Amino acid sequence: MSISQLAKSIAESPTLKMNEIARTLRDRGEAVIHLGGGEPKSKAPIDAILRASAKLNSADIKYTPSDGIPELKKAVIRYTEEHYRKVVEPENVIVSNGAKQALSVLLQALINPQDEVVFVAPYWVSYPEMVKIAYGVPVVVEPESGRFIPTMKDIEQAVSSYTKALIINSPGNPSGAVYPEELIAQIVKFCEKKDIYLIMDDIYHKLIYDGRSPVSCYAFSKKSIEQSKLIVINGVSKLYAMTGFRIGWAVANSQLVEAMTRLQAQTTSCPSALLQEAAVGALMGVQSGVESLRLMLENNRNVMIDELNAFEGVKVEKPGGTFYCFPDFSAYNKDSVKLAEFLLEKVRVVTVPGKDFGMEGHLRLSFCGSIKDITEGIERIKWALDPNAPNELFIGDRKLVRDWL
Ligand SMILES: Cc1ncc(COP(=O)(O)O)c(C=O)c1O
Structure with missing residues (x-):
């Protein structure tokens, strides 16, 4: 194909790609948890x-x-x-x-x-x-x-x-x-x-x-x-x-x-x-929505960080802003692309590989979703990675049995 050298050298946006994958899976009725997103869930003012x-x-x-x-x-x-x-x-x-x-x-x-x-x-x-x-x-x-x-x-x-x-x-x-x-x-x-x-x-x-x-x-x-x-x-x-x-x-x-x-x-x-x-x-217009969003995100951040701090082997720095954190999962898998693919395939949790942000071994997790998504998302990741977790997990009415640890 005769596309330009420039076009060939440009990578696709991994975050937009993850949004697409999450949307396709959800359209198929899968119980996906999207911890890869880069946008607040609230409505526009x-x-x-x-x-x-x-x-x-x-x-x-x-x-x-x-x-x-x-x-x-x-x-x-x-x-x-x-x-x-x-x-x-x-x-x-x-x-x-x-x-x-x-x-x-x-x-x-x-x-x-x-x-x-x-x-x-x-x-x-x-x-x-x-x-x-x-x-x-x-x-x-x-x-x-x-x-x-x-x-x-x-x-x-x-x-x-x-x-x-x-x-x-x-x-x-x-x-x-x-x-x-x-x-x-x-x-x-x-x-x-x-x-x-x-x-x-x-x-x-x-x-x-x-x-x-x-x-x-x-x-x-x-x-x-x-x-x-x-x-x-x-x-x-x-x-x-x-x-x-x-x-x-x-x-x-x-x-x-x-x-x-x-x-x-x-x-x-x-x-x-x-x-x-x-x-x-x-x-x-009225600016109160910005502060409500900030407060909600601060609370979500605290929940996510508590969950991750209780996750053995995962190292995380508490983010002072945004709606992302960037924990180090290298104790489980040093290849972040493989890890993100694994989590999506096995437990339907969307994350973004650290490699795309220039730091291997990490995953970007967003806390702009609901508290339920945050806690359930981390629980699913833990189940997928932690050999001490119980062998079965229910996602909706689907029973998953872990056969890879
Ligand atoms: C660091 C950073 N800069 C800029 C943008 C782009 O924002 P916009 O939606 O206004 O194009 C983003 C969006 O994800 C971002 O994370």
Whole structure:
């Protein structure tokens, strides 16, 4: 087949693939437990729905400016002021089809062939592929401690004269790790000193637990937004449970936003007019849903971590944010792909292999489902792996007999 070298080099999204597998099995009536998902189960905010409905009812749904409708840019400016204490202008904001597209056009706007982009393992599965799509070279920082938060030394060692940008994702997917404020401050200062772009992927920034508050990276920068190489990526997907709406944004200097807008205009024209209205509704409407979601997730996290702590052989770090944890199952199987396939086949639990996030031996487990899914999911995994567990397990009215341990 004559598909391009580039297309051949790009891996499929393992998380979206897992969603597909779970959906197919459920459609067949199988009692699947999905611990692989990357989206809250709650409904989208009513203000988002009302605003999108009004737009739909107008039947006047046309192309919008490529960088987003003025009302949504205004809402993003307000959000940036409120949560980052940073005043920015409309020309500093671009609205895209999800944070994913914002990141993708950003990398395309920044990278020349062979420029290096540095990010930390375990990393979000899309970073290496997005860098490759932009003809850049992904460079992975592997924290020397073997833990999820790097030291400045780890980062400094990965940065070279070829480095164009560093991506930081805190709270991070898949580990849920939240970087200490001092580390964020050091990273901002280091990037300014080295004159490299710092991309803060803040898509989970308010989903943070244990009484901690989100940190604004701008607080540590001495530069004005126009001089700055700091870029903040965010969106409505995670905080407002609006993953399917596909609205995200970037805040950056106006020259960069202008370049990103040209790329976006020539590829997808603009984000959907209807869904941008929904995002305005979410950002400008009643905000209590975000805090309810955060509280619910914190409780789910505690349940999942208690379950995993009682799971012999499994090592887990308590995530400070997001809705994921990233336990180490290497005592049971060092090959995370084989382990995830085994769990799906034997006990119908969907997980995501750590290999795809750049860390073997781990599985990403989400706690954005129900408490029942969390407890039953871990119970099934335990049953599948632990030789001390009883020999039989009921999934619905199906009796499973373990014949592999
Ligand atoms: C770290 C990270 N960044 C960005 C995104 C993309 O979010 P969106 O749905 O806005 O494209 C995700 C989604 O899973 C993510 O985990």
